[in-house]
Amino acid sequence: MSFDRLCEKILACKNPTVAGLDPKLDYIPDWIKEESFQRYGRTLAGAADAYLTFNKGLIDALCDIVPAVKPQAAFYELLGWEGVKVLKETIDYAKEKGMYVITDAKRGDIGSTMEAYAEGHLGHTLVDGVELRAFDGDSLTVNAYFGTDCVKPLLEVCRRDGKTVFVLVKTSNPSSGELQDQLIGDRPVYRVMGEMVNGWNEGAAGQYGYGPVGAVVGATYPRQLQEMRAAMPHVFLLVPGYGAQGGAAADVAAAFDSRGLGAVINSSRGIMCAWKKEGCDPRDYAQAARREAIRMRDDICAHIQL
Amino acid sequence: MSFDRLCEKILACKNPTVAGLDPKLDYIPDWIKEESFQRYGRTLAGAADAYLTFNKGLIDALCDIVPAVKPQAAFYELLGWEGVKVLKETIDYAKEKGMYVITDAKRGDIGSTMEAYAEGHLGHTLVDGVELRAFDGDSLTVNAYFGTDCVKPLLEVCRRDGKTVFVLVKTSNPSSGELQDQLIGDRPVYRVMGEMVNGWNEGAAGQYGYGPVGAVVGATYPRQLQEMRAAMPHVFLLVPGYGAQGGAAADVAAAFDSRGLGAVINSSRGIMCAWKKEGCDPRDYAQAARREAIRMRDDICAHIQL
Numbered sequence: 160m161s162f163d164r165l166c167e168k169i170l171a172c173k174n175p176t177v178a179g180l181d182p183k184l185d186y187i188p189d190w191i192k193e194e195s196f197q198r199y200g201r202t203l204a205g206a207a208d209a210y211l212t213f214n215k216g217l218i219d220a221l222c223d224i225v226p227a228v229k230p231q232a233a234f235y236e237l238l239g240w241e242g243v244k245v246l247k248e249t250i251d252y253a254k255e256k257g258m259y260v261i262t263d264a265k266r267g268d269i270g271s272t273m274e275a276y277a278e279g280h281l282g283h284t285l286v287d288g289v290e291l292r293a294f295d296g297d298s299l300t301v302n303a304y305f306g307t308d309c310v311k312p313l314l315e316v317c318r319r320d321g322k323t324v325f326v327l328v329k330t331s332n333p334s335s336g337e338l339q340d341q342l343i344g345d346r347p348v349y350r351v352m353g354e355m356v357n358g359w360n361e362g363a364a365g366q367y368g369y370g371p372v373g374a375v376v377g378a379t380y381p382r383q384l385q386e387m388r389a390a391m392p393h394v395f396l397l398v399p400g401y402g403a404q405g406g407a408a409a410d411v412a413a414a415f416d417s418r419g420l421g422a423v424i425n426s427s428r429g430i431m432c433a434w435k436k437e438g439c440d441p442r443d444y445a446q447a448a449r450r451e452a453i454r455m456r457d458d459i460c461a462h463i464q465l
Numbered sequence: 466m467s468f469d470r471l472c473e474k475i476l477a478c479k480n481p482t483v484a485g486l487d488p489k490l491d492y493i494p495d496w497i498k499e500e501s502f503q504r505y506g507r508t509l510a511g512a513a514d515a516y517l518t519f520n521k522g523l524i525d526a527l528c529d530i531v532p533a534v535k536p537q538a539a540f541y542e543l544l545g546w547e548g549v550k551v552l553k554e555t556i557d558y559a560k561e562k563g564m565y566v567i568t569d570a571k572r573g574d575i576g577s578t579m580e581a582y583a584e585g586h587l588g589h590t591l592v593d594g595v596e597l598r599a600f601d602g603d604s605l606t607v608n609a610y611f612g613t614d615c616v617k618p619l620l621e622v623c624r625r626d627g628k629t630v631f632v633l634v635k636t637s638n639p640s641s642g643e644l645q646d647q648l649i650g651d652r653p654v655y656r657v658m659g660e661m662v663n664g665w666n667e668g669a670a671g672q673y674g675y676g677p678v679g680a681v682v683g684a685t686y687p688r689q690l691q692e693m694r695a696a697m698p699h700v701f702l703l704v705p706g707y708g709a710q711g712g713a714a715a716d717v718a719a720a721f722d723s724r725g726l727g728a729v730i731n732s733s734r735g736i737m738c739a740w741k742k743e744g745c746d747p748r749d750y751a752q753a754a755r756r757e758a759i760r761m762r763d764d765i766c767a768h769i770q771l
Contacts, residue, residue, distance in 0.1 A: 181578070183581075202592065206592045236586070236599065239549075239599035240546050240552070242585075243546040247545055265608070267608055270639075272487070272537055273539070276542065278543055279539065293544060294542070302573055303644075304608055305638055306638070306642070306644055307640040330575065332612070332614045334612030338609075338612055341654075343647040351644065
C-alpha cells in the first residue's frame with residue numbers, strides 16, 4: 160500500500176531515481192521519426208508513433224536499473240488524442256516491464272471533477288456496470304490550490320487501489336517563489352501546503368513510514384528541500400530539477416531519510432538526450448540513456464545510504 | 466484579439482453565459498447510451514460515442530442562444546484517449562456552430578512544459594515543419610501556482626493566435642479558502658493571485674478593455690466576486706458555481722461591468738440535466754437544456770444591463 164511498492168522497486172534496483180518521459184520531436188533520433196512519418200505521414204499520428212518507438216526503446220534499456228518512469232502529460236497532449244493514446248500505451252508498456260509509473264499531469268479541480276481525474280488516471284471507469292481502466296498509472300501529480308476537496312477523491316482511489324499522488328509543494332521553476340515563497344504569518348505558502356500534505360497523510364503511513372500523498376519539491380531550491388524533508392517526515396518526495404535544470408547530487412541528498420528512502424529524483428532531458436550530449440550513433444540512443452541513468456544513480460548514491 | 470471575440474458573441478446573443486459540457490454517463494439519456502453500446506459495446510469507446518451524441522445534441526440546441534461552451538477535460542480523460550478524442554470532436558463541432566470554446570483543463574506547469582500545453586490546447590504543433598492543431602480551443606483554464614513561468618508561454622500563443630486563458634483566482638468549491646483565503650500581509654492569497662493576473666494583462670487590453678488573461682472567481686463567494694471585479698478592472702471573469710453549486714443571479718451580477726460585459730457565468734449540471742429535473746421525454750433532453758439556458762439567461766439579464 161501507499162509508497163511501499165515504489166520503495167521496494169527502489170530497494171531492488173538500489174536506485175532512487177525516475178526517468179522522465181517527456182518526448183519532444185527534437186529529442187528523437189531522425190531514423191525513428193523517418194520510419195514513423197513513412198508509415199503515418201507528417202501528422203499527429205506520425206509524431207505519436209515516433210514517441211512510442213522512442214519511449215519503448217528507453218523503457219527496454221532502463222527497466223532493469225531504474226525503478227520508475229514519469230511521462231509528462233503535456234508533451235502527449237501536444238499531439239492531441241493521438242498523443243494521449245501513446246501516453247496510455249507508454250504507461251502500459253512501462254508497467255509490463257515492471258516499472259512504477261508516475262503520470263505527471265498536475266491535475267487539480269473541485270471535488271466532483273477531481274473524482275473523474277482520480278478514477279481516470281489511477282482508478283477505474285464504470286461503463287454500465289463494466290469496470291474499465293482509462294490510464295491506470297501508479298501515481299499522479301496534483302496541484303492542490305483548491306484545498307482538501309481536490310485531494311479527497313484521490314485519497315479514496317489511493318486507498319482502494321494502492322495508488323499514490325504527489326502534491327506540488329515547492330516547484331523547481333525560477334518564478335515558483337512569486338506565490339510559493341510569500342509569507343502567511345511566518346510560514347511561506349509552500350510550507351502551508353506542506354502542512355496540508357501532512358494532514359492528508361494522517362493515519363495512512365505504509366510499511367516504510369510514508370502516506371499515500373507525496374510532495375513535489377524542486378532540487379533547484381536545496382534549502383527548501385532540506386526544510387521540507389524535515390517538516391514532512393512521512394511524505395515521500397518527488398524531486399525534479401536534477402541535471403538540466405541545475406540541481407546537483409549533493410543538493411538532492413537532503414531529500415532522503417537515513418535509509419536512503421523517502422524520495423525519487425527525476426531526470427528527463429538528461430536521460431532522453433544523453434545520445435546528443437554523448438554524440439554517439441543515434442541508433443544507440445537507448446544505451447546512451449542507460450549510461451546516463453547509471454551515471455546519475457552512482458552520482459546520487461555516492462551521497463546517500465541506500 | 467483578447468476577449469473581443471467572446472464579447473462580440475455575448476453581445477450578439479445578449480447572453481453572458483457559458484454551457485459546461487461535463488458529461489457523465491448518468492446525465493445521458495438511456496436511448497443515446499444504448500445506441501452507442503450497441504455499436505461499440507460497454508467500452509470506453511462506447512461511452513465516448515454516447516458523450517459525442519449527447520454533446521452534439523446540446524450544441525445544436527444551444528448554439529444560436531448561448532455564446533460559449535466549456536468542456537471539462539476531466540470527464541473526457543475518464544474515458545481515456547477515446548474520451549480525449551471526443552473532447553477534440555466536441556471542440557470542433559462547437560466551433561463549427563459558431564460557439565466560443567473554453568477548454569476547462571486547469572493546466573499549469575514549468576515554462577518548457579507549459580509551452581507544450583499552450584501549443585497543444587490553443588496553438589499549433591509543428592511536425593517536421595508541418596503546422597497542425599491538436600485541440601485548438603479558444604481559451605484554456607490555468608492554475609498558476611507556478612507563477613509567471615507558467616503564464617508566459619500562454620501569453621505568446623494568445624497574442625499570436627488571438628486566444629485567451631482564465632487563471633484560477635478564487636475557486637467555487639467549499640475548501641477553496643484553505644489556501645486561497647490565507648493572508649499574505651493584509652491580502653488573501655486569491656487577491657495576490659489577482660494582482661499577478663493584472664500584471665500579466667498589462668498593455669494588452671482589447672477593444673472592450675479586457676486583456677487576454679481572464680480569471681476564475683466562483684459565484685459561491687459573492688463578496689469576493691465583488692471585491693475581485695473591482696480589483697481587476699481589465700480582467701474578464703469566468704464564474705462557475707451558478708445553479709447546482711448554489712450561486713444566484715443576484716450574486717453573479719457583481720461580476721459584470723456597467724455594459725453587462727466582463728464576465729461569463731457557467732452552468733453545467735443545470736443545463737445538461739435539465740431533462741431530468743423537468744421530467745420530460747428523454748428524447749427531448751436538448752430542448753430541455755435550451756429551456757434551462759433561456760431561463761438562466763433571463764434570470765441573469767434581469768440583474769444587469771446588456
